[in-house]
Amino acid sequence: MTRRTVPLIIGFLAGTIVLGKYFLPQNAFLDSLGTDVVNWRTIVAAFALGLGAVNLLGTHTMRIARKEKGWDASIVLLASLVTFTAIGLFKGTTSPVYQWGFNYLYQPIYSGISSLLAFMITSASYRSFRFKDWQSGVLMLGAVIVMLGQVGIGELLFRGLPAVSSWIMAVPNTAGMRGIAIGGALGAIALSLRVILGLERGYLGGGQ
Amino acid sequence: MDNKTIAFCFLVAFALSSLYAMRRNSTGSGIPIRRVPGLDAIDEAIGRATEMGRTSLFVIPAGAFDAQAFAAFDILGYVARQTAKYDTKLLVVNALPEAHTIATEVVRQAYLAEGKEKSFSQDSMRFLSGGFTAGVLGIYEREPIGANFLFGSFFFESLTLAEAGQKTGAIQVSGTANTHQLPFLVAACDYTLIGEEIYAAGTYLSRNGAQIGSLVAQEVGKYLSIAAMILGSLYFTFRSVFQASQTIGGR
Amino acid sequence: MSSPWYERLQSIPKPAIYATLILVFLVPLIRPMGLPLLMSENTRKAYEYIDALPEGSIVFHSIAFNPAVDAENWPQMLALVRHYMKNGLKIIFYPTMQEGGMYAERIRSTYAAEYGYEYGEDYVILPFKAGGESAIAGLKDFWSFMPSDVDGTPLKDLPLFQGFTDMRDVDVIVPCTGSSDGLFYVSHLNAAYGTPIIMAGTAPVLPFIGPFLASGQVKGAIIGLSGAAEYEILAGVPGQATGAMDAQSMGHLLIVGLVLIGNLGFLYGKRVNGKNGQNGRRS
Amino acid sequence: MADTVGTYLSGLLIVACFSYLFKENRAFTYAEHLYVGFAAAQAIVLGWSNIKEMGLDPLRQGKFILVIPLVLGVLLYARYYKPLSHLARFPLAFMMGAAAGVTITGVIDAQLVAQVKATMLPMTNLNNVVMVLGTASTLAFFLFIPIGKKAEGVKAANGFGAGNLVRNLGRATIMLAFGSSYGYTVMARLSYLVARLQFLFGRIIPLIPD
Incomplete structure (x- = not known):
């Protein structure tokens, strides 16, 4: 009985308290309790992080122990994980060593990985903008007009292009995205209500 | 009336109509649901991965831990039951610690439900935290991926994952409610669930009566929103036309 | 060279696209061209x-x-x-x-x-x-x-x-x-x-x-x-932004050019093969 | 000195990231693992400071209610001890419930009520007409349960009869929105690469004039 019912009650209470704080902020008790619940979630999530770290350590230690393919890279991962966790915990994230690692190891890879997007957006445009039917035609036309309308060279090709491009962004784009957002909001509310009411329980074993 | 009051009334009405529709419709039969090709494609993708002896990869991104993550859990539960049934390899990547713990539970329960508890391995649940884009790119290179599922609150990494995933030859099925990332997923994946389709996925896949009841409430909400927009606009149209004619008449 | 030209236009290998993108960026970065800018x-x-x-x-x-x-x-x-x-x-x-x-x-x-x-x-x-x-x-x-x-x-x-x-x-x-x-x-x-x-x-x-x-x-x-x-x-x-804008313009042109090339091959191929458009999956 | 070494190292790491595009190689794999390890370390450090600053420190100062989240956090680990493993569901349920509440409060006003209100426009010019019809038809495009098509089975639900016009209008709006959003983002995405090239060919190999 406790195996199912207690978790459902906990979920219901947590959800309704957050809703209560939002709709009745003038109620001091609900307001502070609601703030508590949101902060508590951060604390519980921090504990969950430990589970994630255990998973990462386990997977890679195993890979090294079994000399699986790519075990040498796993050593790199464990070394960087352990070193920077230790420096971060004991010397602080503002210490010069941590900052050096942050500036010259973490940031270049971070920015390098984000800049792969330039390549991806180019090849994805080439691959997927094909005039297969009227719908893909509209998709392609929208992309090409706005792309050219944003740079000066587009105005050289056709003078009205920047104006057309900003109209598309301001009117049909807003309409389409707004419609999707409204539908998405309804879906999110329906699903969240099902969670609060205890109708979604895949993590408790079975949905029924 | 301010937005919050309207929102509150709407929420109460929505909850009550959900509950009513759920009771009326506890068996779920008789209500037709439109086909969602992206969801039908899940079976196709897993089937092909199984035939080719490849891995199914499920990625839940680093965005917020919110309803989109719940929707991803629903779909993950279904995917995990299928891979358990066909004894094909499943790999799940999580970037958020909360999502990692819950996803692990969802997959474990799915394997249990199929009587394949022994096939479940912790090693197939990967936690990658903030470095997950690079981590997934690495998995693409090392694992033979046959089906690539990308579901949840994506940010700028969506295109990198979808476009690089295409190179693996996997069938890619994705979904998000983040409107700013939808164009990229639509362009680069084989099938994309758009916005609310991901929230309805659990209902669609399970055909659970109570959940279909809540879907009915969602539909009612949609009709109400459309009606409010059209009627509101007509009201403002007539008001402005009326005012214009009044000023002309008054001259 | 078995596949006809219109099919090759539709399947330019990705590494070639990536290398071209780098080149298209580098040339105007090293030698700025002074392309026009819109002024907002x-x-x-x-x-x-x-x-x-x-x-x-x-x-x-x-x-x-x-x-x-x-x-x-x-x-x-x-x-x-x-x-x-x-x-x-x-x-x-x-x-x-x-x-x-x-x-x-x-x-x-x-x-x-x-x-x-x-x-x-x-x-x-x-x-x-x-x-x-x-x-x-x-x-x-x-x-x-x-x-x-x-x-x-x-x-x-x-x-x-x-x-x-x-x-x-x-x-x-x-x-x-x-x-x-x-x-x-x-x-x-x-x-x-x-x-x-x-x-x-x-x-x-x-x-x-x-x-x-x-x-x-x-x-x-x-x-x-x-x-x-x-x-x-x-x-x-x-500053570097003005020089970078030349590269941006060229990048946008490259993408539009690639889209045109792909479609040229696609539409011609469709005329030759009848209605056998490939890769038609999408929701 | 450390900064000079660092600058060249940064250059190598960026090139290692680019190398992914051309061929699978060790350089990328090492960079990837280095990065995943660092990111995890950062998360752990942040997580610990959250537990300490939001949980342990105030608890020591007498805010005893914080025992609740701390115990819930510890219970997550119950799954490693079989007889108590079901207790791990308590914190999971808590996180799901709270997140569900936060989701509703986040979308109901900003994404639902405010957006519907903003679409109530006088249809006295073309822009407003496009806005109202476009938004409404997009929403209609996603209807799951067609009216008046009972019991004909799931397949039949695809045909909407008179609704086809609305659906096509919705579809066109969505496609135009996706296409234009895609095009709008191209500039920002390309600029990431331009900046990296400016670094590689400006600071490491000085080819680009400053």
């Missing part, structure tokens, strides 16, 4: 506002970006800072994102000397404060919130802060960011003191601040790399 009204307003400030006015420059978006924010910041220095404005840098301090240090180590700017007298770097919105709201209680600068020197010992009472003495606030920091400055400092705000932001920031631009709380906005390039030209300061 928001950038012009931002420039005119800053340019009209009398010498010695205090600019409060907030830094809230990191390497993921510095491709857009850093050229904006550099163009702005060069303009401040050219016009003899005093600058207070305030990082509200952990990585932000790094960019202020770059000004101190590389660019300040160019204009003969002295630390402490002409510009000061404040320390990073965690807390997002509260780190901005806290500025209202300036002296207890911010006793010393990034090096730990008490602010009251620095010449720039002689006679500084509180944020009311700041003439303009310039948040440079890819996040919602700009809104926090609007809702806390502009609301309390009416301090004018000039935004410098990445492309997604524009929709957020649109309403405040319309209401005049935000006086002007520099958006994206194109905004940075426009500002460099208006202020007549050197």
